[in-house]
Amino acid sequence: MFQKLTLKAIDGQAGTIVNESPPLNKTEKHDTPHSMSMTGESFKKTLVILGLGFLLGRAVILLHLLPFVIPFLAVIFHVKRSHTLIAALALIAGSATVSIGFAGHTTVAILLYFLFQGLADHLKQEQKFIPIIVFLATGTARYVGFLITDGHSWYNVLTTLVxxxxxxxVTLIFLQSLPLVFERRKKMTLKHEEIVCLVILLASLMTGTVGWLVFQLSVEQIVARYIVLIFAFIGGAAIGSTVGVVTGLILSLANVANLFYMSLLAFSGLLGGLLKEGKKISVGIGLIIGTLLMGMYGDNQVSMQYSMYETLIAVSLFMLTPKKWTEYMSKYIPGTVEHSQEQQQYIRKVRDVTAGKVEQFSNLFLSLSKSFTLLEATGERSNREREVDLFLSKVTEKTCQTCMKKHQCWTKKFQETYGLMEQLMRECEQDGGVSNRQLQVEWRQHCIIDERVIDAMKSELNQHHASQQLKQQLIESRRLVADQLKGVSKVMEDFAKDIQREKQEHEKQESEITEAIQRAGLDVEMVDVYNLEAGNIDIEITLSSxxxxxxxKIVAPLLSDILQETVIVKHTEPATLTGNEQRVTFGSTKKFEVNEGVAHAAKGGKLVSGDSYSTMELGAGKYAIAISDGMGNGTRAHIESQETIGLLKNILRSGIEETVAIKSINSILSLRSQEEVFSTLDLAMIDLQEGFVKFLKVGSIPSYIKRGTNVKSVEAGNLPIGIIHDMDVDVxxxxxxxGDLLIMMSDGIYEAPKTVENHDVWMKRIIKELETDDPQEVADLLMERVIRETGNEINDDMTVVVARLDHHLPKWASISLPKQKDA
Structure with missing residues (x-):
């Protein structure tokens, strides 16, 4: 039974888990759907390169120039190097359909490109040298051709340079546009430059169809008008007219007779873009009107009949284009509704993911807080009997182990021995020694080394107390961490909710506000309504001046009448760097405002007071008033109270709840110093929207609320901060x-008169007798009255803070416009 007083170590062996599953055979290969889809994708890209190369090989401008061949080959070499040979063969095949001479020129140019590219392979930053290599290959091939056929002339040199x-x-343009054809990016917003480059690529491909006729109708004209219709319908007038000009210009280089079509395509793109709100029919009608006008008032280079047929075919193809195709393309054109929706959806996804991550962190901190709380609870529930066993085992190791009667005491008389030593331990803990004479007699009769055991017990108690103090500090540290983690979890939870709030659609309200401001005689550029929730209105208006x-003076009163809530100007800034436009932000004002007055004095009229106070407006529509009184007077008390107020301000501004903030401050101050230096805290949190006030009093004296001639005291029974580790804050x-007055004070004011028996009744009577409701005057009069009552002596640090709650009165009354009568 002696084993109760000894410690035993139990050694355990850690088991191992062996994974007996056989290793995978790395040599096995299986055809997966992914690999098959990749093969199909590669086949599609091969067909696309063949088609592009064939058309660009036929693209001849200014009768005999081939400026698209080598640029296409160079870009394919750097973007899809494995398809370079296919691209070269496609270019030669396309040139061969024009003439054998063009095919020979294309072959020579391709060989020269490979030669120059091979010489430049050892250079770094290859992409910078691509245009130079293309310039050398194209110019060398053209000049060699001129030398063979016509010989040297400056005209040929100029043509070669051109x-x-x-x-x-064209190489620089293809570097921008060709990757758009082959790369598939989830988020690809096309810039205007990229759109123009893509149109140039399409127009270059159409140049390869010059001369193709179907029933005397030009294929390139049908395709060109179809493309202009698509872009005008998707991007509007600006994109449509741009595409028309670029397409017509490149087609006119291939055939001078097509110069007439540049005006037709540009005008049709502009007209179709302006009529895009009428859907496809209006855009098609725009092309038909443009064709008729150009045919009627043009130079009649082209038959109006055939031109009209080409237009009707292009319109028919445009009408047959599936809606999902145009919607898919619209996602990549800036300024379109589909693009905005796609961006909003992307932003919404990012917002939801971010909010989810924040919520996960919130749950993590909450779980950590619970785990620390569980550890603390487990530590508090630690067995007292086990602590006694451990303590007595250490005492017996130093005494009983060397005693010759240990077997008799701890085997035959175990219960008696254990009980007597436990009583001795309690006596030593309470009195520092054994003062019970009866216990001394019983122990002397029981033990032959009685004095030695008592001395060992006294010595061991000092170490035991130090150990207990360390354990208590550890428990307090866990409590502090748990409270802080819980507070951070709540802040992050609120932050996640704020992230998920998105701008609601308020088109109707925006139009009504715009109309009201215009009826008042002001020019308004834009109205954005972000929130119409009561007490949290957020509206941004851009005024011309x-x-x-x-x-x-005008807009805020108008909004106050429309929204039935007082609205004020929150922020004003210029809308543009040049001009008089102003962006004005309007928001809700609080129903109440606080005016405060403060009076304070240090003990004996000194400069340093042990009291500290603070008044602050928090971002959540709350106003905080706090007074802290450090124990004693002078610098040390001032440091303690100032530290309490500083911690409170920082914690409250972070968004942590008031009760959690006070508990955290209590834990911090109790851990920071082992000396008995405490401070009181009197905190009032005023809700400026509803008018509620929450009092959190920690060791502080009552506060008072004066309403007319009635005075009410508010008090709560909490010990000062730092005295006990586990505190409950009464709210x-x-x-x-x-018009109500809130009066808060330190104990130097409240307990100053020594002759007063009931300080609460006395303070109520003084406050009731005050005839003024000005906060500063009330504070000064209270301070003066208390000092007079104490014989003009300041026996303690004195602080009084008075706050008056008033309805907020805006500078300008609301404006109500007369309602318009229906005609």
């Missing part, structure tokens, strides 16, 4: 009305 320079520019502060809630 073609080589044009090829270099705010020179005479029209936003505050008292009161309803304030406009």
């Amino acid at each position: 073609e080589a320079s044009l090829a270099m520019v 705010n020179t005479y502060n029209e936003g505050e 008292v809630t009161e309803q304030l009305k406009s």
